[in-house]
Amino acid sequence: MTAILDVDELTVDFVSDDTRTAAVRGVSFRVGAAERVGIVGESGSGKSVTAQALMRLLPPTATVGGRIRFADNDVLDFDTRRLAAWRGAEIAMVFQDPMSALNPLLRIGAQLTEGLRRHRGLSRADARREAVRLLDQVGIADGERRLRDYPHAFSGGMRQRVCIAIAVACTPALIIADEPTTALDVTVQAQVLDLLDDLTESHGTATVLISHDLGVVSSFCDRILIMYAGRVVEAGPTDDIIAAPAHPYTRALLDSIPRLRGPLPRRLPAIPGAPPTGGPGGPGCPFAPRCPRADDTCRSVTPEQRPVTASTVAACHHPLTSSPQFSLGRTDE
Ligand SMILES: Nc1ncnc2c1ncn2[C@@H]1O[C@H](COP(=O)(O)OP(=O)(O)OP(=O)(O)O)[C@@H](O)[C@H]1O
Numbered sequence: 001m002t003a004i005l006d007v008d009e010l011t012v013d014f015v016s017d018d019t020r021t022a023a024v025r026g027v028s029f030r031v032g033a034a035e036r037v038g039i040v041g042e043s044g045s046g047k048s049v050t051a052q053a054l055m056r057l058l059p060p061t062a063t064v065g066g067r068i069r070f071a072d073n074d075v076l077d078f079d080t081r082r083l084a085a086w087r088g089a090e091i092a093m094v095f096q097d098p099m100s101a102l103n104p105l106l107r108i109g110a111q112l113t114e115g116l117r118r119h120r121g122l123s124r125a126d127a128r129r130e131a132v133r134l135l136d137q138v139g140i141a142d143g144e145r146r147l148r149d150y151p152h153a154f155s156g157g158m159r160q161r162v163c164i165a166i167a168v169a170c171t172p173a174l175i176i177a178d179e180p181t182t183a184l185d186v187t188v189q190a191q192v193l194d195l196l197d198d199l200t201e202s203h204g205t206a207t208v209l210i211s212h213d214l215g216v217v218s219s220f221c222d223r224i225l226i227m228y229a230g231r232v233v234e235a236g237p238t239d240d241i242i243a244a245p246a247h248p249y250t251r252a253l254l255d256s257i258p259r260l261r262g263p264l265p266r267r268l269p270a271i272p273g274a275p276p277t278g279g280p281g282g283p284g285c286p287f288a289p290r291c292p293r294a295d296d297t298c299r300s301v302t303p304e305q306r307p308v309t310a311s312t313v314a315a316c317h318h319p320l321t322s323s324p325q326f327s328l329g330r331t332d333e
């Protein structure tokens with residue numbers, strides 16, 4: 001399958017006068033047409049920086065290395081003009097906070113028709129008709145009137161739907177959604193994911209869904225990347241990773257998803273310790289200080305990614321094979 005997006009050994013460093021933050025350290029993955037790929041990891045693991053690097057949205061203080069190919073073009077070589085034509089038309093992003101993604105001073109109609117006129121060359125009247133259709137598609141009724149509203153007149157969930165309508169307006173080949181449902185309640189969350197799902201079905205749109213919530217990502221995505229401290233520590237088809245996580249960190253993330261059925265633990269297992277904060281990082285596995293399986297090798301040699309099953313890869317010296325009893329936290333006290 002040809003990849004829409006092919007990311008190879010992506011690195012991002014932020015350098016200021018006295019500090020250097022290695023936010024992304026050698027991330028590689030591919031996204032095929034109509035594929036839904038999830039990126040999961042704790043706060044600070046480099047998910048948003050990866051997304052911003054893909055969209056070329058990082059500030060000038062960031063140094064980006066590696067290669068990003070979109071439909072066989074090198075994104076890191078795009079000039080300003082190519083970037084402006086590419087964003088919105090071929091790739092679009094849905095951000096975590098819909099209010100900051102929308103311009104509070106512009107009516108929804110102006111924001112929704114801008115891309116339609118610029119990228120699709122529609123007349124003013126056609127763009128407004130199309131905008132009403134898009135609002136209807138994302139479940140916002142009475143579009144003709146709502147186009148004249150400003151963002152503050154919409155609820156949080158509706159604003160996120162407007163952002164999705166803007167993202168899909170030009171039927172891009174790929175949508176990057178960075179925590180698109182974090183600010184929303186669970187019912188609206190499900191509606192937003194359904195909407196993204198419909199797009200994959202109707203237009204073959206591929207999606208990269210970023211979230212700290214493995215539950216959300218596993219319900220939506222075909223494949224998952226688990227990030228920790230700027231690296232991909234495990235990757236593979238969702239079902240295989242959920243059935244048999246190989247990296248102790250993935251296992252810990254799975255253990256900390258609340259279950260609605262069966263006996264409730266008195267306390268959900270938490271992962272002890274905190275993730276590293278992005279300094280240059282010494283040798284050894286970044287998860288070693290929090291990992292009960294860590295030994296001297298883990299503390300001194302950085303694990304390379306390697307296959308653990310026919311379909312999954314993990315960067316771990318001691319991957320879990322099949323030890324369902326293994327748990328990082330205690331659930332029985
Ligand atoms: N503009 C920036 N300048 C300097 N450092 C940055 C910048 N943006 C992000 N970082 C650092 O890069 C690292 C990764 O940040 P990132 O925003 O990608 O995390 P995240 O996985 O998206 O977390 P969250 O779940 O909280 O959104 C963090 O250490 C962060 O402080």
Ligand SMILES: [Mg+2]
Pocket residue numbers: 047048049
């Ligand atoms: Mg983020």
